[in-house]
Amino acid sequence: MPKNKKTPGPSVKDDHLYEKLRDEGNSKEKSARIANAAANTSRKAVGRKGGESPAYDDWSVADLRKRAAELQIEGRSSMRKPDLIDALRHH
Structure with a gap:
């Protein structure tokens, strides 16, 4: 890893993928989830996984707020549906 980057910590199994995802603008939590899933199987398998949940x-709105609460997204109670969707997609 480059010297100017901080290591993500011992819980992240694929530091290189984690940093690439962070550079793309993903959250720390999302980057760690993807990096660890890729380390446990393969990157190709992680790409095929998912797609079982309906689109936001x-x-x-009630379900979106409930999911936002689970993810502890701040300001969710005053957000409109498009704002909730955007916050959930970029969490």
Whole structure:
């Protein structure tokens, strides 16, 4: 890893992938989840995984707020549906 980067910590299994994801603008939590999933299987398998949940556009505002609460997104109670969707997608 380059000297100017901080190491993500011992819980992250693939430091290189983690840093690449962070550089792309992903959150620390999301980057760590993806990096660890890739380290446990393979990067190709992680890309195929998922796609089982309906799109946020199909969720009700109440369900979006509930999910935002689970992720501890601040300001969720005053957000409108498009704002909630954006916050959830970029968490």
